[in-house]
Amino acid sequence: MMESMNAIEVDDLTKQFDDFTAVNHLDFEVKNGEIFGFLGPNGAGKTTTVRMLTGIIKPDFGQVSIMGLDIRRDPIRAKQLIGVVPELSNAYTELTAWNNLQFIAELYGVPKKDARQRAEKLLGKFDLYERKDHKVRTFSKGMKQKLILAMSLMNDPEIIFLDEPTSGLDVMSARLIKDMLLELNKEGKTIFLTTHYMEEVNQLCSRVAIINHGKIAAIDAPEKLKMKVGGLKxxxxxxxxxxxxxxxxxxxxxxxxxxxxxxxxxxxxxxxxxxxxxxxxxxxxxxxxxxxxxxxxxxxxxxxxxxxxxx
Ligand SMILES: Nc1ncnc2c1ncn2[C@@H]1O[C@H](COP(=O)(O)OP(=O)(O)O)[C@@H](O)[C@H]1O
Ligand SMILES: [Mg+2]
Structure with missing residues (x-):
């Protein structure tokens, strides 16, 4: 795979719900190795976009390519390359942390031995090892979110999509998640992060797309965007x-x-x-x-x- 290849390429992406256009002809790309922010208020179309990028729902128009693979034509191979932290928890609360990790590994067809090793490593890294045999129901919100992030890493993805991962977390837990994202990015993972927190984008992202009413208002580095509206001094x-x-x-x-x-x-x-x-x-x-x-x-x-x- 070429180093310079874009991790994600989005071309004319559009989604309508009846006659309402939730995502309106989006074009953008995410470079390999960057933390890309997708910032917008509630209802802007962030979740709908993530769901199309990760192959959960079909667009009405347009294309998505993941490391050069078309998500529609090559969904299985493309999905092997991505990890997803969805807006709503996908952990089973009546299962233990360990079993949630093994379950997701099975979905991705990760060999049992690799799955065990990965789960142990991730539980250690996220400071959840001691709770691995406890039901997720007993976890705090922050612990649960760390587990969901660990789940998204079980197939050792190249790109991680996170849909508002710190929403509703206390400051310390949010901080932990953000530090984790920086660390994963250092290890070479590309990160696509939706958020409505401006400060989060400012702290983490090399580039940000600002989205409202399903359209992109601007894409650039946070500092460059500040300069562009320099007249506001x-x-x-x-x-x-x-x-x-x-x-x-x-x-x-x-x-x-x-x-x-x-x-x-x-x-x-x-x-x-x-x-x-x-x-x-x-x-x-x-x-x-x-x-x-x-x-x-x-x-x-x-x-x-x-x-x-x-x-
Ligand atoms: N399944 C759906 N059916 C109808 N409308 C939807 C559906 N999903 C999302 N929408 C609408 O699309 C718009 C964008 O939603 P969403 O992508 O969830 O925004 P965000 O994640 O930025 O808050 C909203 O107006 C929402 O009500
Ligand atoms: Mg959303």
Whole structure:
């Protein structure tokens, strides 16, 4: 297999439910070895997309290729290359952790000896070994999610799909899952991660697709997306007395001026020069600056701006 091959290629992918288009002509690719984020609000079409990418449901249009294999034409071989952590738990709560792992291995046709070795290794790695003979029903949410991740690794996949894997977990458990994903990625696994947490994408992903209403609003590295909406920088200032807002529109770099509470917010391309002019202004008008902050866009700003554009 070529090193440079894309792990996932998606071409014109579309899914309709009656006359509602849940996934609307998506085109994108995921490179081999990356952690790719698929970020969008509830109902954006993330789960529907993952289910098409992993061959669980059929698209109405379009193609999906997994390591060069068409998921429709070559489903068995393609599915051997992927592991899936679905949105809803696929662990049997009345079975033990061990039996869940063996069951999934059987589904994938993993030889018994390999399955035992892998299960032991994964249970150790996820700190679940001591609970291996306990029913999953007795597990905490975090333990359960670790087990489901372990289950997705039983066929030693090249690509792991995770549909909101940290949703509803406490901070520590979410952290553990994220650390695990980074480690798996270091071992060479490609990761496709859907989430509605912006910070998660910021922390983990080399690239992110922002999706809303079944369409992609943007795809890029999180930092590059922040730069693209660089116009959202602002300077916030308050003085000891009220000022005339119209004095600020003409300052260099200033795009817009808003009042929020007792503060003036100046949207600017050049925060440095704007601050300089504000200091000048306070001197020449004999005003005292009470607060002064400059803010660069957060990933949240990027997200809100971009999903606002896809209606
Ligand atoms: N089986 C289905 N039948 C009808 N509508 C569905 C079905 N599955 C999903 N949808 C709709 O498709 C849209 C996208 O859903 P989904 O892919 O689950 O979004 P997300 O995972 O981003 O929250 C939603 O409006 C949802 O109600
Ligand atoms: Mg979903």
């Amino acid at each position: 602002w300077v916030e200032i308050s003085f000891n007395t009220s000022v005339d807002i119209s004095d600020f529109h003409t300052m260099s770099g200033v795009i817009d001026v808003r009042m929020s509470a007792d503060k003036l917010r100046l949207y600017t391309n050049e925060p440095g020069r704007t601050v300089y002019q504000l200091v000048d202004y306070s001197r020449s008008n004999d005003l005292e600056i009470v607060t002064l902050n400059t803010l660069t866009p957060t990933f949240e700003d990027v997200f809100i701006k971009l999903i606002g554009e896809v209606k």
